Amino acid sequence: MNKLIIALIAGVTAMGAAQAQSTAGRGYVGAAAVSAKNTTVDAHKADGKLFAGYQFDERLGVEAGWTNHHKTDFGVRGSTEGYGTYVAAKYTLPINEQVSAYGKVGLSHNERKLTNNLGQRFKDDDTGGYGGVGVEYKLNQNVALLAEYERYGKKKAYGAKADVWNVGLKYGF
Secondary structure, X not given: OHHHHHHHHHHHHHHHHHHHHOOOOEEEEEEEEEEEEEOOOOEEEEEEEEEEEEEOOOXXXXXXXXXXXXXXXXXXXXXXXXXXXXXXEEEEEEOOOOEEEEEEEEEEEEXXXXXXXXXXEEEEEEEEEEEEEEEEEEOOOOEEEEEEEEEEOOOOOOOEOOEEEEEEEEEEO
16 A cells, blocks of 8 residues: 555656646546456445546656445345555557547556355455556547447456456546
């Protein structure tokens, strides 16, 4: 967790320094609906994601986000829940004026909890690699739709898998 906090501070510092040096960059915030297969119940579940970033120019940027994996009950046997956070460098490749493709590489921190019917609680957390690829469609100068695939670290023993699909909306300012 300390590594993630240090990475987030470094990212925010870099964003502030870049903004002070250039007026060409843009910040953005967004939200998305995510789907990850829960390995414990062998089913997909929809959850939410919040993210923010800064584009230094048309191609290079940095992004940080949080994905929630709400509590999933698996009958009388128990429940799982968790979250994933990340900070990543982002490279965007414009295809035309409205469509662009992008890739992200960075660091993620993830936590999964399992509670069984005996009241036993298990917790698994890891800090590791993060990657994502996606496409973005600009609706206007400030608003864009996006669809992406993300990988949050290593394989998970229970709860939501490390592979996440999402569809969202981004607002640039």
